[in-house]
Amino acid sequence: MGRNERWGRWAATGLLPWLVVVVAAFGLAIPVYSQWRYPVTLLGGIGVDHATAFNVLAMIVPGLAAAFAAVTAFGAGATRSWPHRVGVQLLFLSGLAFAGLGVFPLDSANFEGVATQRHSAAWLLWEVSFIPAMLALGMAMQARDRTLAGLCWVAGALVLVTGFVPLLPAPLAQRVGFLAWAGWFGLAAWRWPARA
8 A cells, every 4th residue: 555545545434533523622612503403614604713624624525535545545456347436526516515614604794695606506416426336446445345435325325315314404405415524534545455
């Protein structure tokens, strides 16, 4: 395993604990904020205290770490089938789109404004790149590691359901989607086959 691949696996492993700690810390810094009543990305909304720091630490850094992990840890796998190549490219795009949530924060005073529309576009790109990435990577791993393939499909299904099926309140659905995304990186990182 090369140095970049090892660093990519560490970046993927750190995503979930990093996100949980940052979101919890910034949520505590704003007394009126409730983790159960408000979406995560509201902490980075225009006009919210410490929004820039939150967007950098909770959206941009994890998104870039995920993109790096996609091309190093998951892109360097032993299989080079077309589902693997397509899946890695979509996984990379999902990382960049997640970073875009911080680059284009929502406008907490105007949910119909241009800033919020850009934020929503980044959100949609994150979802529609990660879901097919999981389908493709699950296909690529099916013959090699059924557990890993199942993990891909479960993560993709969770993001699909929380993003497009209104079963849960929006704040909870957003958190489940984020946990599925970051959790997949962490769980898959050290099970993923290394470069042959």
